[in-house]
Structures are given as C-alpha cells and as structure tokens.
Amino acid sequence: MIIAGLIVxxxxxxxxxxxxxxxxxxxxxxTPARSSFVDKFGAVNAASYTTxxxxxxxxTAIGGALLYPQYRLDVRPTxxxxxxxxxxxxxxxxxxxxAIGLGMLPIYASAWKPPLAVDQAATRKYLTLILxxxxxxxxxxxxxxxxxxxxxx
Amino acid sequence: MTSVEPVSVRASRASVESAGRMIFSMVFxxxxxxxxxxxxPMFAYYPQVREFHLSAQLQTELGPPILWxxxxxxxxxxxxxxxxxxxxxxxxxxxxxxAWAVPAGTIVAILIYEKRWFL
Numbered sequence: 001m002i003i004a005g006l007i008v009x010x011x012x013x014x015x016x017x018x019x020x021x022x023x024x025x026x027x028x029x030x031t032p033a034r035s036s037f038v039d040k041f042g043a044v045n046a047a048s049y050t051t052x053x054x055x056x057x058x059x060t061a062i063g064g065a066l067l068y069p070q071y072r073l074d075v076r077p078t079x080x081x082x083x084x085x086x087x088x089x090x091x092x093x094x095x096x097x098x099a100i101g102l103g104m105l106p107i108y109a110s111a112w113k114p115p116l117a118v119d120q121a122a123t124r125k126y127l128t129l130i131l132x133x134x135x136x137x138x139x140x141x142x143x144x145x146x147x148x149x150x151x152x153x
Numbered sequence: 154m155t156s157v158e159p160v161s162v163r164a165s166r167a168s169v170e171s172a173g174r175m176i177f178s179m180v181f182x183x184x185x186x187x188x189x190x191x192x193x194p195m196f197a198y199y200p201q202v203r204e205f206h207l208s209a210q211l212q213t214e215l216g217p218p219i220l221w222x223x224x225x226x227x228x229x230x231x232x233x234x235x236x237x238x239x240x241x242x243x244x245x246x247x248x249x250x251x252a253w254a255v256p257a258g259t260i261v262a263i264l265i266y267e268k269r270w271f272l
Contacts, residue, residue, distance in 0.1 A: 065222065069200030072219050089270020095221050096189065096263045100256050103181030103228065106174035107252045113171075119249070126253035130260070 002070050006146065009063040013139050016056035023049040024132035027125040046128075050112035053131070054105055061098050064142075068095075075145070087148060094141045097134035104131060172244035175252045177236040182259040185228035190266070194223020195230065 025042030071091075079087045104127060111124045144151065188194065197206050201216030211218060 068219060068221065069198070072217050073200050077217070085270050089267055092270065093264065093267050096185075096267070097260065099185050099221070099225055099228070100182050100260055100263075102225070103185060103232065104178050104256050107171070107178035110171040110174045111252065123249050123252050126250075126257070130253060130257055134260070 002067070005063065005067050009060060009067060010142070010146070012056055012060040012063060013135075013142065016053065016060055017135055017139050019049045019053045019056060020128070020132045020135045022046070023053065024128050027128050047112055047114055047116060050109065054109055057101060057105060057131075057135070061102055064098060084148075084152075087145060090141045091145060094138045097137055101131060101134050172241050172247070173236050175247065175249070176239050176244050177232045179251055179255040180232035180235045181228050182256040184231040185224060186259050186263060188224040188227045189220075192220065193227050194220040195226040196223045198222050 026046040029042040197218040199215040
C-alpha cells in the first residue's frame with residue numbers, strides 16, 4: 001500500500017513539475033518565440049496552467065502528508081541511526097517548503113485570475129518562480145530520499 | 154433578467170478579494186515559520202498509536218510525534234483570522250510585491266536556520 005502511495009505521489013509530482021516549469025519558463029521568456037525546443041517550452045498559455053498547478057499541488061501535498069507517518073516511523077529513525085543528518089535536513093526543508101507553497105496558493109490564484117492585471121505581472125512572475133523552485137526542491141529531495149539505499153553504499 | 158455588473162465594481166471587488174488573499178499568504182508564511190521555530194503546533198499526531206493530542210508536550214511513551222500537521226493548522230488559523238480582521242482598505246494600500254517578497258524572505262530565513270543539519 002505504501003509503495004502504491006509513493007508511486008502515485010511521485011507521478012502527481014511529475015505532472016506538477018511539468019506544469020509549473022512550463023509556466024515558469026513562460027514568465028521568464030523575454031524574446032519572441034523562436035523555433036528552439038526551449039523557446040517552444042515557454043511559449044504556452046501560462047494562465048491556463050494555474051488551476052491544474054493548484055489542484056496538483058494540493059493533491060500532491062495531501063498525498064505527502066498521508067505518507068508522512070510511515071516516513072516518521074521507519075525512514076527517519078533509520079537515517080538518525082546511520083547519522084545521515086543531511087538527508088534528514090533536506091527532508092525538513094522539503095516539509096517547510098511544502099507548507100510555504102500551500103500558504104502561497106491563495107495569492108498565486110488571485111495573481112493569475114483572468115483577466116490578467118498588467119500591474120500584477122511582477123507578482124505573477126515571482127510567485128511562479130518561487131513555486132517552481134520549491135516544487136523542484138521537493139521533487140528532487142523526494143526522489144533522492146526514496147532511492148537513498150541505492151544511491152549511498 | 155440578468156444584471157450586468159459595472160467593470161469598476163468588478164475590479165474593486167477583485168482588488169478587495171486579492172488584498173485578503175495577499176494578507177493570508179503573507180501571514181501564513183511568517184506564522185508557519187514562527188510556529189515551527191517556537192514549536193507552537195495546534196496538536197501533535199503520534200503515528201505509532203494513531204492518536205492526536207492537543208498538548209504540544211512531548212509524550213515519549215506514544216512514540217515519535219508529527220508536529221508538522223499542527224504547525225500547518227496553527228498557521229492556517231492565525232492567517233485566516235488576520236486576513237478577516239485587517240480592514241481591506243489597509244490591506245489594499247500594501248505594496249503588492251509583499252505577496253512574493255514575504256514568502257521568499259521566509260524561505261531564505263528557513264534555509265539559513267536549517268543549515269544546522271549540514272554543519
């Protein structure tokens with residue numbers, strides 16, 4: 001059951017990562033769309049990603065919260081026994097970033113609400129970039145910790 | 154018969170709504186950081202016995218606690234109350250950049266504090 005939960009959590013995180021990266025690339029785009037892959041990656045209707053990002057963030061965070069007890073009972077004590085402080089530390093940061101992200105969702109939704117206000121462009125840009133940063137952090141940390149046994153001899 | 158809302162009324166309502174959300178998000182970031190720094194969970198969850206306890210006092214006989222749920226709940230309650238209590242006119246006068254600057258500053262503060270794990 002826990003493995004199925006981890007896989008679903010990981011898959012939702014992949015969708016979230018893709019959506020928020022598209023949106024982040026689009027707010028960073030400065031030049032008119034050209035034909036390279038990177039240009040096309042950012043040449044999307046960024047506002048249309050907002051609702052899926054919010055929904056995916058919520059569902060992924062809830063999934064993570066449901067998996068957390070197993071981590072607290074089995075994984076964390078093992079990391080402590082093995083004195084892997086850095087691994088515990090990156091997870092601590094992951095939970096804090098998830099919390100900050102949850103709190104940011106109301107203003108993020110408001111900033112991207114159509115019709116997009118011109119005077120909120122900077123707010124939209126930085127909120128999206130912060131959200132992208134914390135989603136990337138949490139994704140990478142989650143995967144590294146999940147595979148730690150194979151990564152660290 | 155349908156009534157058409159004037160654009161100015163709609164914009165004003167959106168601005169008021171946005172101000173409330175901005176207050177919530179700003180206060181949430183700060184209050185969450187304070188909750189975890191000072192350990193103010195609304196409750197603690199003990200997964201080994203599957204019990205919630207309102208007391209933040211550590212009860213070692215119940216196994217390891219999860220305080221994160223409690224910190225989230227405290228921060229959500231505090232920010233919701235502040236977002237409701239602060240007058241919209243006051244909230245509307247705040248610099249819009251605070252919406253991202255406060256969470257960004259909180260993240261930096263958390264990263265600085267958590268570097269203790271890597272020393």
